[in-house]
Amino acid sequence: MKKLNILLIALSILLGSTTLSAQQNLWRGEGIVSPEVNADNSVTLRLYAPEADKVIVTGDFLPQQRIEHAEGTALIPGEAAMTPLGNGVWEYRSEPLPTELYSYSFIVDGMRDVRDPNNVYAMRDVGSLFDYFIIDGPRGRLYSPQNVPHGTIARTWAEMPDGRERRMAVYTPAEYNKSKRSYPVLYLLHGMGGDEEAWIATGRVVEIMDNLIASGEAEPMIVVMTNGCTKHCAAPGYSHEGMWRPYMSGSMDGSFEEMFPAIVEWVDRNYRTIDKKEARAIAGLSMGGFHSMQISKEYPDMFDYVGLFSAAIFRGDSNIAIYDSLEQKIDAQFARNPKLYWIAIGKDDFLYEDNVRYRELLDMKGYRYIYEESEGGHTWRNWRVYLAQFATLLFKDAR
Amino acid sequence: MKKLNILLIALSILLGSTTLSAQQNLWRGEGIVSPEVNADNSVTLRLYAPEADKVIVTGDFLPQQRIEHAEGTALIPGEAAMTPLGNGVWEYRSEPLPTELYSYSFIVDGMRDVRDPNNVYAMRDVGSLFDYFIIDGPRGRLYSPQNVPHGTIARTWAEMPDGRERRMAVYTPAEYNKSKRSYPVLYLLHGMGGDEEAWIATGRVVEIMDNLIASGEAEPMIVVMTNGCTKHCAAPGYSHEGMWRPYMSGSMDGSFEEMFPAIVEWVDRNYRTIDKKEARAIAGLSMGGFHSMQISKEYPDMFDYVGLFSAAIFRGDSNIAIYDSLEQKIDAQFARNPKLYWIAIGKDDFLYEDNVRYRELLDMKGYRYIYEESEGGHTWRNWRVYLAQFATLLFKDAR
Numbered sequence: 107m108k109k110l111n112i113l114l115i116a117l118s119i120l121l122g123s124t125t126l127s128a129q130q131n132l133w134r135g136e137g138i139v140s141p142e143v144n145a146d147n148s149v150t151l152r153l154y155a156p157e158a159d160k161v162i163v164t165g166d167f168l169p170q171q172r173i174e175h176a177e178g179t180a181l182i183p184g185e186a187a188m189t190p191l192g193n194g195v196w197e198y199r200s201e202p203l204p205t206e207l208y209s210y211s212f213i214v215d216g217m218r219d220v221r222d223p224n225n226v227y228a229m230r231d232v233g234s235l236f237d238y239f240i241i242d243g244p245r246g247r248l249y250s251p252q253n254v255p256h257g258t259i260a261r262t263w264a265e266m267p268d269g270r271e272r273r274m275a276v277y278t279p280a281e282y283n284k285s286k287r288s289y290p291v292l293y294l295l296h297g298m299g300g301d302e303e304a305w306i307a308t309g310r311v312v313e314i315m316d317n318l319i320a321s322g323e324a325e326p327m328i329v330v331m332t333n334g335c336t337k338h339c340a341a342p343g344y345s346h347e348g349m350w351r352p353y354m355s356g357s358m359d360g361s362f363e364e365m366f367p368a369i370v371e372w373v374d375r376n377y378r379t380i381d382k383k384e385a386r387a388i389a390g391l392s393m394g395g396f397h398s399m400q401i402s403k404e405y406p407d408m409f410d411y412v413g414l415f416s417a418a419i420f421r422g423d424s425n426i427a428i429y430d431s432l433e434q435k436i437d438a439q440f441a442r443n444p445k446l447y448w449i450a451i452g453k454d455d456f457l458y459e460d461n462v463r464y465r466e467l468l469d470m471k472g473y474r475y476i477y478e479e480s481e482g483g484h485t486w487r488n489w490r491v492y493l494a495q496f497a498t499l500l501f502k503d504a505r
Numbered sequence: 506m507k508k509l510n511i512l513l514i515a516l517s518i519l520l521g522s523t524t525l526s527a528q529q530n531l532w533r534g535e536g537i538v539s540p541e542v543n544a545d546n547s548v549t550l551r552l553y554a555p556e557a558d559k560v561i562v563t564g565d566f567l568p569q570q571r572i573e574h575a576e577g578t579a580l581i582p583g584e585a586a587m588t589p590l591g592n593g594v595w596e597y598r599s600e601p602l603p604t605e606l607y608s609y610s611f612i613v614d615g616m617r618d619v620r621d622p623n624n625v626y627a628m629r630d631v632g633s634l635f636d637y638f639i640i641d642g643p644r645g646r647l648y649s650p651q652n653v654p655h656g657t658i659a660r661t662w663a664e665m666p667d668g669r670e671r672r673m674a675v676y677t678p679a680e681y682n683k684s685k686r687s688y689p690v691l692y693l694l695h696g697m698g699g700d701e702e703a704w705i706a707t708g709r710v711v712e713i714m715d716n717l718i719a720s721g722e723a724e725p726m727i728v729v730m731t732n733g734c735t736k737h738c739a740a741p742g743y744s745h746e747g748m749w750r751p752y753m754s755g756s757m758d759g760s761f762e763e764m765f766p767a768i769v770e771w772v773d774r775n776y777r778t779i780d781k782k783e784a785r786a787i788a789g790l791s792m793g794g795f796h797s798m799q800i801s802k803e804y805p806d807m808f809d810y811v812g813l814f815s816a817a818i819f820r821g822d823s824n825i826a827i828y829d830s831l832e833q834k835i836d837a838q839f840a841r842n843p844k845l846y847w848i849a850i851g852k853d854d855f856l857y858e859d860n861v862r863y864r865e866l867l868d869m870k871g872y873r874y875i876y877e878e879s880e881g882g883h884t885w886r887n888w889r890v891y892l893a894q895f896a897t898l899l900f901k902d903a904r
Contacts, residue, residue: 139750153616154616155614156615156616157558157614158616159556214616215555215556215557216554216556217553217555217613218622221619221620221622221634223619223633224750226633226634226741226742226750227742235625235627240748250745250747251739251742255662256672259660260659260660261657261658262657262659262682263654263655263657271655280662283661283775340650342625344650346651346652346653349626351538376682
């Protein structure tokens with residue numbers, strides 16, 4: 107053990123140049139713990155900011171603030187002042203919190219978006235990294251790895267008919283490698299500014315699927331995620347397009363919908379899939395909900411399960427052929443009796459009225475769908491819940 | 506286009522609660538670009554810190570500082586003062602830099618480890634996240650995705666003989682999915698405090714292998730990474746062990762070496778491998794170099810290629826059976842004529858003397874090895890170079 111200790115000390119002191127933080131922490135001997143989830147389900151956050159005059163924490167675990175601006179009213183995350191402990195460390199302890207995955211950042215003397223240097227659990231949403239923590243309970247456990255069989259998440263590449271390669275994130279369930287059977291497929295689409303990493307990082311798709319499949323609530327299935335912005339072949343930093351700061355990019359020009367059959371064909375060729383309508387689902391959030399609506403009606407024999415999460419309905423330019431004649435195409439889709447057409451949105455979502463109009467259209471025509479209305483707005487908190495709800499409804503008779 | 510613009514604006518203003526940063530940036534309208542790599546290969550870094558008195562940047566692109574302390578001398582990253590521009594933004598422009606991947610952080614009024622909120626490219630090394638940027642040139646290009654066929658990186662799980670699942674990160678080359686042939690395997694091990702994510706995030710293994718295979722400098726091969734700390738089955742946050750702050754944990758008690766044949770067996774069972782000594786390599790950095798040395802001599806018929814990168818030689822407790830009788834086991838290994846025994850270390854590495862002693866042992870016995878001595882110390886900058894050098898020497902006759 108002595109040799110090992112000496113090695114540890116030597117490593118800690120002399121570390122490499124890229125590991126400066128560990129080294130400096132050792133010398134400063136701060137030992138700050140943040141975030142710390144307490145026994146009563148409150149969280150304590152701490153930040154070392156020795157010369158700051160004012161430190162604020164902001165995050166979605168605090169009551170939202172309602173802000174009036176030129177375009178209307180917006181809900182933004184709450185803020186709370188942190189307390190200086192006198193040793194350079196600032197601290198904030200929250201109220202006991204409902205089970206959830208929460209994100210936060212600090213504001214130090216007007217400098218926003220300060221990340222917690224003591225928290226390595228960060229997720230990227232579009233162009234920002236957020237620290238997060240999880241409060242235990244039913245929802246927190248659903249979003250956390252449990253002691254259950256785990257599926258595989260692979261980042262791989264598909265060759266498209268135009269010769270370009272396209273990055274695909276593919277989840278295969280735990281039993282996939284041990285079995286010879288074929289599996290149904292859920293195509294899961296992100297929103298504007300997102301990419302094939304969004305459902306993995308912020309949507310917790312791997313944890314949700316592992317846990318729902320292990321409990322028997324969801325059927326074992328493959329989940330495929332690809333980039334809904336056709337001009338990008340991969341998430342930022344993963345292609346020869348270089349390193350750029352992600353922005354609110356997307357494809358609502360028909361190009362993604364046109365590409366989709368080639369994506370499905372690639373998946374069917376490269377994985378043990380059940381190549382049938384009743385074993386295929388498509389769902390997405392916001393722009394991805396728009397895509398799911400458009401793709402499922404454009405190829406009415408492809409998907410028996412459709413999920414529209416806070417979908418940006420009616421946002422396509424009807425001068426684009428693929429977005430034209432919406433009603434007739436919806437008629438053709440519903441004439442083929444999809445097994446599930448599932449719509450969910452939060453009461454505060456800015457796309458709420460679009461979804462009301464769309465449901466009126468479906469109601470007028472007498473088409474069957476399931477509608478879930480939740481609290482809250484256009485948030486990942488809702489989309490994770492929608493995914494978990496939707497996944498349990500899929501492929502119950504597809505084996 | 507008008508509809509799309511309205512949707513963009515609405516999304517940007519009303520975003521979800523987890524995307525507060527994008528929203529706030531829009532309102533503040535700062536539009537800060539950082540890092541900005543300039544045409545002359547200098548980098549400009551910018552930070553909005555309106556009330557700060559002093560902002561410093563630290564990183565491995567600045568000349569190192571030599572620090573004397575109780576244990577001896579240490580080299581730590583340099584620091585440079587940033588300049589206030591008067592609008593709350595602080596700026597620093599470096600000298601033109603050699604091609605490399607560099608990491609950095611800010612120090613704002615004594616608050617260290619401040620990450621750049623405008624840079625989404627972060628990598629974790631043990632218990633800290635670091636922002637990074639890449640300066641173009643031969644080395645920068647090797648570490649960046651190019652317009653070449655890309656391999657697959659999968660995070661999957663292996664069942665070990667004790668019934669526990671163990672997370673494995675497996676790179677398969679671009680041609681793997683299109684061919685029916687079998688491939689050689691490189692087992693690539695991390696250092697103390699690292700995990701199966703280390704070579705991917707900080708070691709750039711996917712980019713390096715894609716680029717070297719595409720250029721023909723390296724043979725197509727599978728690369729397998731697993732956790733060298735046997736008490737953990739996965740990197741932090743990816744198992745039921747929960748979320749914890751990574752620390753300098755490892756296994757130097759013989760347990761990892763004992764487990765290794767089961768790992769190789771699982772890989773051979775689950776991938777199209779060439780199940781032969783001449784198609785197997787093992788290499789690692791620091792503790793992983795120690796593991797590579799121990800494992801390759803413990804199972805002398807398993808690996809024909811061995812790479813010791815800044816290896817922690819002689820750090821095992823010889824009371825542990827697997828670390829006992831080192832010389833006899835080395836004799837047995839070299840009696841079987843390994844094709845390549847490759848040792849590399851930097852002149853400033855704190856393990857340099859251990860490696861001198863080890864080479865003296867090999868020299869005394871007349872065993873063949875290749876030795877590469879580089880500048881610098883115990884750093885990822887060296888380990889990326891060592892990986893690229895070592896990979897080009899492997900499996901040239903394994904097809």
